[in-house]
Amino acid sequence: NHIPRYNIAPTQDIAVVRLDQGHKHRELSLLRWGLIPSWAKDPKIGNRMINARAETLAEKPSFRVAFRKRRCLVLADGFFEWQKVEGAKRPHFIHRQDDAPFAFAGLWDHWQQDGKEIQSCTIITTTANSLMEPLHNRMPVILSEETFPIWLDPEFQNRNALQDLLRPCNADLLEAYPVSTQVNNARNDVPECVNRVKI
Numbered sequence: 001n002h003i004p005r006y007n008i009a010p011t012q013d014i015a016v017v018r019l020d021q022g023h024k025h026r027e028l029s030l031l032r033w034g035l036i037p038s039w040a041k042d043p044k045i046g047n048r049m050i051n052a053r054a055e056t057l058a059e060k061p062s063f064r065v066a067f068r069k070r071r072c073l074v075l076a077d078g079f080f081e082w083q084k085v086e087g088a089k090r091p092h093f094i095h096r097q098d099d100a101p102f103a104f105a106g107l108w109d110h111w112q113q114d115g116k117e118i119q120s121c122t123i124i125t126t127t128a129n130s131l132m133e134p135l136h137n138r139m140p141v142i143l144s145e146e147t148f149p150i151w152l153d154p155e156f157q158n159r160n161a162l163q164d165l166l167r168p169c170n171a172d173l174l175e176a177y178p179v180s181t182q183v184n185n186a187r188n189d190v191p192e193c194v195n196r197v198k199i
Contacts (some may be wrong), residue, residue, distance in 0.1 A: 006193040007080075009186035010034050010050040016106060016121055017131070018072040018150050026152065031072075035122035036111040043111060046120050051173050052107060054126040054141060054166035058159060067109035067162070069154045073103035073143065074123050078194060080183055083135040083174070091183045092135055093194050094176045105151060106140040106168060129168035131176055142169040 008014055013030040020027045023141035049062060057063040078095035108121040124179055125138045132139040143151055147165050150156050177196045182188045 004103055004191075005189060007183050007186060007189045008033065009197055011047060012186070014121065015075045016072045016108065017075065017103070017149055017152070018070070018108060019154065023154060029119070031108055032120040033116055033123075035062065035066065035107060035109050036118055036120045038065075038109050038111055040111060041113075043113075043118055044166045045113075045114075046118075049120075049122050049127045051120045051138075051140075053138075054105075054124050054163070057107070057124065058163065063107055065142070066109050066122075068157065070108045071151050071154070071162075072106040072108045072121060073148060073152065074106040074121060075101060077101040079104075079140060080179070081132065081135045081139075089184075091179050091181060092176045093183075094132070094135075094174055094198075095194075096173055097175045098163055102142050103145075103148065105143050124166055126166050126168050129171040129174075131171035131174050132168070135176060141166045142173070144169075 008174050010033050014033045016025050016029055016031050033050055035049040036043045036046035052063045057067050063111055071184045078093050080091050080093055082089040105124040106121050111118045124141045126141050128137050143165060151165060178199050179194060180192060180197050183193045
């Protein structure tokens with residue numbers, strides 16, 4: 001009974017797919033966006049961990065264990081990016097040209113302290129492809145479906161092979177268009193957030 005979302009902000013729950021504890025079956029979960037490492041003293045650290053850079057996540061203390069053991073797919077059918085134009089930021093919606101849903105490469109972790117538990121995740125970013133470059137120098141890693149089994153399998157430990165998956169997707173796969181600035185307010189979670197506007 002998934003309710004469509006049109007404007008998801010960090011610290012809110014997002015839909016992810018990961019393997020169950022037996023590593024046999026895929027399960028759909030809602031995890032907080034903003035990874036809180038299991039060793040963190042303060043969960044507010046997750047507010048800064050919404051993205052993990054593909055180039056450095058294998059070394060970063062916040063992400064390296066999750067990169068080895070807790071990889072996930074973050075489900076979406078589009079995302080927003082803000083282009084700096086004449087001192088202002090203009091929001092754009094990016095989606096697949098065929099409107100199909102897709103999966104970002106993600107990492108997840110489990111934090112527990114004083115009886116409180118939070119399961120959280122982050123989205124991995126890489127250098128921008130030619131479609132994204134005019135908007136931003138980074139973009140989320142969009143995985144192809146054939147790579148899902150490798151990415152999700154915690155027993156697959158070939159770091160170079162995993163790192164090789166974290167590349168910008170083909171620019172021809174995507175379309176970007178400007179949208180209303182109402183997306184700047186996370187309280188505006190309505191279909192109009194993804195409507196094309198003229199500029």
